[in-house]
Amino acid sequence: MTDNFASVLAETRLLPVLSVPSAATAGPLAEALAAGGARCAEVTLRTPDAEEVLRTMAAHGGLTVGAGTVLTPEQAERAVAAGARFVVSPGFDPDVVEKCRELRVPVVPGVATATELMRALRAGLDTVKLFPAETLGGPAALRALAAPFPGMRFVPTGGITADRVPAYLGVPAVLAVGGSWMATADHLERGDYAEIQRLTALAVARSVT
Template sequence: MSDTGMAAVLGGARLLPVLTVPSTAMAGPLADALAAGGARCAEVTFRTPGAERVLKEMAAHGGLAVGAGTVLTPGQAERAVAAGARFVVSPGFDEEVVAKCRELGVPVVPGIATATDVMRALRAGLDTVKLFPAEPLGGLRTLRALAAPFPRTRFVPTGGIDASRMAAYLADPAVLAVGGSWPATPALLERGDYDEIRRLTADAVERSMS
């Protein structure tokens, strides 16, 4: 199985909200706000104790294709898929995580930072990778330098990207989608400001389509 399935999961969406959700109680209102803002997918990071439950509740919403992020082990990948994850994202390339995701039949997007990382992903049969952390690594200059020798590879840059930088990334043909936390930051979630999350999501979705 190739990870071309990631493009199918995204369904043309080019914004991937990256969510670190501190409380399970926030899952439902957050899913509502994202969907109301026009988001069609979301990545729940496995950085909090309740991430698995948050993912399960958001996946049950029905309006979003929800995946798991910051997946570091095959066990995490297995639990994420059992909770309803449609895809898996890792901060780096781990052969065991990739193998487990292929066994489970879900697209996996490993993080890469070098040409060597991209070559490892290609050897594993993957065609979509996550440039991470995109901005600290050099942003678009680095992405374009990596894309040049690997013309069939698609990138999902994540890390340090905000609304002001999003359009420039999406204008590059090597970019499948952009991941970012700015539409639903932990601070907004702590305040329960779902109206602002909806507004920021709608703005980002509009920018992604222009």
Template structure:
């Protein structure tokens, strides 16, 4: 998948569910609930011991373009791609992660929080970045301030964004998609409440559609 392909997926979906899944048993029903709710892509974070197994199962389910999130090292990027990740997301900008993703032929969306980091990403040939943690950094005011001098950049803001803030972010021309975890919380997964996940995903997808 090229950067152009990633742009097409994220711009078409405009919603990127961010998933922290405690065990692989939840992967298949979670994927089914997301697809039933209209999600087209998802990010599986590398924060749990079963992350690779979850990613494999969700990638094999079909219907979702699945990427790996919270990728901190080149070695994690390799493991993520081997598990089926079609793209890689990192909370910060790391030259080693970006370089290894390029070598592996997968798009990478590094995180940035400052203009300096954004300039480094653009210089490395990365045009789509993750603004993280978006709300803690100042939300829409910070996004607009960064977008103004860098009109070529596209953002995937993530961090502290809920359903009530989704429309505001998506209204910004520089925003390609919005990442969030409110559709799939730890409590939902602990209860096995896939109906709620499907419903919240459907509401979010509807809210992200022009």
């Protein structure tokens, strides 16, 4: 984890998580997020156009854009070639972590157990994604899991809605909260970029108070 990426996350303490079905929406989406005050975004590799979306959003310049749902070293390599400045995985895979080290990009692997946290520590990581956060028990579970690992920082993601963000941010170990409520598939289908900007601005305002 580079200091620069950590500082970008710490600015707004929010990580919009995006599953974008069409590359045509990537430019307006990046503009709406940036106008709403977002400073970074995760483009999940769950759609056919994901790499092109990543390339377009990375070229916007107003956001630090990374790739999510990265499952293999090959995906990590393609994502970085498309402009990803960081990599997020749903679980801990040592080969993905090693590939990101080779590529010199920050990697945030997902964890759900103390065992996975210990593996992340052994790999030299200090930031992980708690996933799926709400299903695992929310902020209470996060506090309990973080307690034996005082140096670890968390980016909880998975099922988190706007009204749950303050509870997560109230946990000292949380660096930022990830979620898709700011730009849902429905917003993108309707082309409702004004609403994306509004929801992003509201989330940013709540996260920095």
